């Protein structure tokens with residue numbers, strides 16, 4: 001090689017090294033600034049000064065590259081990145097490692113209660129290791145880990161450094177992962193998909209969905225209902241006709257078994273907490289006059305709304321009269337439901353003066369609205 005070229009290459013690599021170092025520095029400063037944002041400290045000042053002096057900022061959110069940190073111990077004693085799904089036989093050992101100083105794990109809930117010493121997690125300086133020995137079908141499930149970025153006080157999940165795999169422990173006698181209950185009630189909610197886990201221990205098992213009464217196979221069309229060997233059946237749209245008792249049947253090599261039964265309860269679920277409006281018949285009334293406060297919710301049809309009231313005379317034992325009603329209204333080309341509660345106050349007294357609060361609640365949450373009512377004292381006859 002010509003000396004000139006060598007020199008050029010050296011220069012180039014020095015430049016690259018410097019560039020990388022510089023980028024690292026910048027990252028560190030950024031992190032410091034982020035962590036200390038709440039404290040008005042010198043470091044923040046330094047960071048902000050640097051920012052203003054620096055080159056014009058390119059507005060770009062830097063998404064850190066995803067790093068897969070999980071490896072699995074293979075029989076030969078080698079660690080290798082596990083595939084999406086790992087299939088082991090019951091009794092076999094599972095060893096997973098995740099790289100990083102601070103690691104958190106998620107694993108089948110059944111292992112949490114395991115105290116026979118079959119399951120362990122060991123944290124080392126540079127990795128954490130999860131071991132399951134004498135495995136059973138119940139150990140089947142998702143195993144995942146993620147790195148934590150810790151300072152002296154708190155740790156925060158590093159979303160870019162994770163790893164996960166789904167492990168099947170095939171049991172020739174048990175096609176389903178044992179469940180805690182023989183019968184499980186599941187809400188068939190209108191606002192989100194419903195999952196029937198029906199977890200199998202063998203990914204090759206054929207699984208179908210059945211209704212108990214009338215006994216029939218529920219067609220799985222891949223749209224309304226889908227099946228995924230890791231997740232089970234998903235009902236994507238809750239329809240009242242799906243309500244009732246269902247179960248799964250798995251078959252593999254001449255063996256056929258039924259799962260836990262699921263009692264599907266159709267629940268019309270609102271998509272959001274109610275949005276309420278409150279109005280008083282008058283914001284100021286003379287003592288002795290009747291008045292009322294109305295709380296109104298205009299929302300989805302067939303959604304129950306509960307109203308509760310808080311008002312000044314409450315503690316003093318003022319009797320409450322509320323009148324509740326529901327009606328369908330046609331608005332903007334849609335049928336909607338108007339639910340309302342009217343709090344009636346007979347012969348207003350000085351104790352009724354103050355804030356009237358209405359809490360409207362549905363299955364998704366509650367909203368509080370309030371309004372003031374002034375009860376004006378009698379003006380003595382002499383003054384008028």
Ligand SMILES: *[C@@H]1O[C@H](CO)[C@@H](O)[C@H](O)[C@H]1NC(C)=O
Pocket residue numbers: 116117118133134
């Ligand atoms: C695993 O199984 C072997 C053989 O049955 C037994 O000797 C051993 O104690 C078991 N280990 C644990 C931790 O259960």
Ligand SMILES: *[C@@H]1O[C@H](CO)[C@@H](O)[C@H](O)[C@H]1NC(C)=O
Pocket residue numbers: 281290291292323342344
């Ligand atoms: C509430 O008060 C207004 C004004 O006094 C009255 O028109 C209305 O009928 C009252 N509402 C109820 C439900 O009593």
